[in-house]
Amino acid sequence: MQVRPTAPILPPSNIQGNALMVVIAIMAFLACLTLGAVSMVQTTAAGWQSQISREITIQIKPDENLDMNKALVRAKDLALTFVGTRDGQIMDEDATARLLEPWLGTGLDLKDLPVPRLVIITIDETNPPDFAAMRDLLKSEVPQAFLDDHRTWVDRLVSMARTTVLIGFGVLVLVFSAMVLTVVFATRGALSGNRRIIEVLHFVGAEGSFVAQEFQKHFLKISLKGAATGGLLAAAVFALAGLWQNKMLATPQSDQAAALFGTFQIGFMGYLGIFATMIVIALLTTLTARLTVMRAIYEIDLIRSDPTRTEGLPND
Numbered sequence: 001m002q003v004r005p006t007a008p009i010l011p012p013s014n015i016q017g018n019a020l021m022v023v024i025a026i027m028a029f030l031a032c033l034t035l036g037a038v039s040m041v042q043t044t045a046a047g048w049q050s051q052i053s054r055e056i057t058i059q060i061k062p063d064e065n066l067d068m069n070k071a072l073v074r075a076k077d078l079a080l081t082f083v084g085t086r087d088g089q090i091m092d093e094d095a096t097a098r099l100l101e102p103w104l105g106t107g108l109d110l111k112d113l114p115v116p117r118l119v120i121i122t123i124d125e126t127n128p129p130d131f132a133a134m135r136d137l138l139k140s141e142v143p144q145a146f147l148d149d150h151r152t153w154v155d156r157l158v159s160m161a162r163t164t165v166l167i168g169f170g171v172l173v174l175v176f177s178a179m180v181l182t183v184v185f186a187t188r189g190a191l192s193g194n195r196r197i198i199e200v201l202h203f204v205g206a207e208g209s210f211v212a213q214e215f216q217k218h219f220l221k222i223s224l225k226g227a228a229t230g231g232l233l234a235a236a237v238f239a240l241a242g243l244w245q246n247k248m249l250a251t252p253q254s255d256q257a258a259a260l261f262g263t264f265q266i267g268f269m270g271y272l273g274i275f276a277t278m279i280v281i282a283l284l285t286t287l288t289a290r291l292t293v294m295r296a297i298y299e300i301d302l303i304r305s306d307p308t309r310t311e312g313l314p315n316d
Contacts, residue, residue, distance in 0.1 A: 017218070020186045021226040027179040028230025028281050031172055032274045036238050038168030039270045045161035056131070058119040058138065059146045066144055072119055075145045078137055079121045084129035087122040176284065183219065183288040188296070199300060208297040215293045216286050223285035231278035238266050 058075045062068060076088040091099075096117060097106075123129060131149045138145040201211055266273075 017222050020182065020219075021222045021229075023182050024179060024223055024226030024281065024285060025230040025233075027175050027182075028227040028278060029233050030230075031175045031281065032231045032234035032277050033237065034168050034171045034175070035273050035277055036234060036266045036270050038165055039266050039273060040238075041164045042161050043267075045157050045164070054122060054125055056121045056123055056150065057148045058121065059116045059148060060119070060142065061116045061144045061146070062114045063144050068117055071142050071144065072117055075138060075142050076119050076121070078141055079119070079129075079134060082129035082134050084124045084127045085121055086124060089120045089122075091118045091120065176281075179281065180284065180288050183223075183285050184292050186219075188292060208294055211297060212290050212293040216290045219289035220282065220286045223282040227278040227281040227285075230281075231274050235271055235274050238270070 056079075058079060060066075060068065060071050060075060072090045076090060079085055080088050096115060100115070131147065135147045138147055
């Protein structure tokens with residue numbers, strides 16, 4: 001005697017399942033893209049913050065009675081007397097001219113223009129110097145000197161990074177919420193189409209956990225396919241963007257993109273975050289399907305115990 005293999009309660013492939021898989025793939029793509037973008041912006045902002053916080057700038061304005069070279073050396077020596085400073089560099093005229101090229105063009109003669117000169121001081125991030133005392137000493141010894149410790153820019157960068165992260169997490173919450181609602185409606189549609197089978201199984205003694213497990217397996221397969229498709233597409237977008245940036249290195253387009261967004265490479269942690277997002281989406285979809293099925297079975301038991309209560313159940 002041969003035992004006929006049992007067929008699954010839900011068909012392995014149908015229009016509803018394929019549509020749900022496409023929706024989950026879109027949601028996963030948007031979620032992974034948002035997560036990668038947030039990670040990229042946060043890394044870029046952290047790099048900017050690190051670079052700015054490692055240096056301070058002393059700006060010396062030109063004056064008729066001022067020997068600029070002596071003032072630059074004097075300001076550098078005064079700054080290096082403070083604990084927490086490491087090194088100092090005086091920007092020469094050529095370097096200053098290169099800074100002004102985007103606005104004033106090439107071939108500048110700084111002697112004919114009242115252009116301030118800069119001294120860049122490298123500091124110890126873990127043990128910064130006393131900026132207020134340094135500013136007072138420079139003002140008394142070199143009145144034309146102005147100390148900029150970049151704290152304003154650092155605070156703005158930190159605020160921007162935090163705001164970007166909050167916006168990114170808000171988008172992720174919206175994407176996950178939309179996905180959960182989609183799975184709930186898809187599960188209820190599958191329950192409506194297979195309600196008689198579920199009622200018969202439950203009537204002959206099948207436990208609710210068994211029926212829920214069948215739906216759980218079905219939606220787990222769909223969610224894994226959809227999440228993997230969306231996550232891999234998002235990873236491919238970041239990989240192709242990184243390859244494009246490396247190929248277009250030292251071009252105006254790449255320079256502008258790097259200045260605004262930094263590098264498009266999200267690194268190992270970024271790809272790990274995409275993989276984790278795929279797993280979370282699959283698990284969230286499966287859990288949502290299970291809870292929806294258990295709720296429907298509870299309603300079947302409720303209507304069986306009291307036939308007058310038919311609200312909340314799908315109509316035939």
